[in-house]
Amino acid sequence: MTAPGAFPGGAELFRLGPHVAHLNHGSFGAVPVPVAAAHRRLVEQAHADPDAFFLGVPDRLAEARTRIAARLGADPEGAALVDNATEAANLALDALRLTADDEVLVTDHGYGTVVAAAARRARVTTVALAPDLPDEEAVRKAVLAALTPRTRVALLDQISSPTARFIATPGLLADLAERGVTTVVDGAHAPGMLAEPLAGGPDFWFGNLHKWAYAPPGSALLVVSPAHRERVPAPVPSWEDDRGFPRALEYRATVDYTGRLAAPEGLDLLADLGPERVRAHNSALAGYGADLLADLPGVTQLPADDRLAMRALRLPSGFARTPAEAAALREEIAARLGFRVLIWPWPGGGGIRVCGQVYNVPEEYERLAAALRPLLDGR
Numbered sequence: 001m002t003a004p005g006a007f008p009g010g011a012e013l014f015r016l017g018p019h020v021a022h023l024n025h026g027s028f029g030a031v032p033v034p035v036a037a038a039h040r041r042l043v044e045q046a047h048a049d050p051d052a053f054f055l056g057v058p059d060r061l062a063e064a065r066t067r068i069a070a071r072l073g074a075d076p077e078g079a080a081l082v083d084n085a086t087e088a089a090n091l092a093l094d095a096l097r098l099t100a101d102d103e104v105l106v107t108d109h110g111y112g113t114v115v116a117a118a119a120r121r122a123r124v125t126t127v128a129l130a131p132d133l134p135d136e137e138a139v140r141k142a143v144l145a146a147l148t149p150r151t152r153v154a155l156l157d158q159i160s161s162p163t164a165r166f167i168a169t170p171g172l173l174a175d176l177a178e179r180g181v182t183t184v185v186d187g188a189h190a191p192g193m194l195a196e197p198l199a200g201g202p203d204f205w206f207g208n209l210h211k212w213a214y215a216p217p218g219s220a221l222l223v224v225s226p227a228h229r230e231r232v233p234a235p236v237p238s239w240e241d242d243r244g245f246p247r248a249l250e251y252r253a254t255v256d257y258t259g260r261l262a263a264p265e266g267l268d269l270l271a272d273l274g275p276e277r278v279r280a281h282n283s284a285l286a287g288y289g290a291d292l293l294a295d296l297p298g299v300t301q302l303p304a305d306d307r308l309a310m311r312a313l314r315l316p317s318g319f320a321r322t323p324a325e326a327a328a329l330r331e332e333i334a335a336r337l338g339f340r341v342l343i344w345p346w347p348g349g350g351g352i353r354v355c356g357q358v359y360n361v362p363e364e365y366e367r368l369a370a371a372l373r374p375l376l377d378g379r
Contacts, residue, residue, distance in 0.1 A: 003362035004284040010358030021364040029211040039262040067264035080246030085188040088206030088222040098122040103150040109160035158187040162344030164310035170200035214266030218259035282309030285356030289365030320350025
């Protein structure tokens, strides 16, 4: 395997601490220096003249939303800025007016808080997808086979967080629509990662901007098809209620809007760096790291996709069988070995996910593989 080169100037774009190697961009992202500077300027504006800032927020949010929607290929009048994907999932599910007798289809790769949001509102049926399921067609067949006459909604990851798999593909979304199933797509990793994050046209789609789109935390986009827009409830009553969707969702009186307002700067930076160049670099780097880890005894690489800057591998049997075991191993790798990675739990044995970003270099993955070997052997 050939190590990819470093991304020119990539490391200098971030101010990550040197105490650990950050190989987990997919969990919380990281804010580039120019975006952080724009964010600080917005905070200073809010502090310098609160009246002017908050009275102007609704229009500034609409402007930011329009810029973001243009970058992602969304209709700005069919999208709303929200805090994160979990909030967006709850808003989408509330719009559907579910009852305890309705069935929501999810998979066992779904994000925990999003699946929990469905379980609080309706009956949840979970499709078991083995982590090593070979391809998108196998995923499609498994999801369709799990449908029942009561299935009203399919709540599916576009890209699964722990296992870095495509699930809600355009083909599967079309199949579900033909069967009269409402589609809600968790696209948490799609903005910035995918060239066409809204491919397939689901009924509801949401994605975080603070991960691969370089925005500050507290910024995500919810996109809703025309038939459902007027049913999406505002989180709290506000002076924008009479404006309806999306402005009623976006304005919540005196809260911190600066992350959302700075979010377009992240996508603008990605455009300046060259999105395809960034994506190709990040995917190659994650793939290089996964190949190194796959050489460790008992570690197995899961099916991967070159469009993604994340790779997942199964750890030897007995590691990370529960959420508690996964969290303990994650923190041990951070504290003892000096690496930030995602450890995901699975019955019988979980796995590890590594990411690639422009601030990473091949040597970090080489050091991780060398450091993990004695830890795995010692168990």
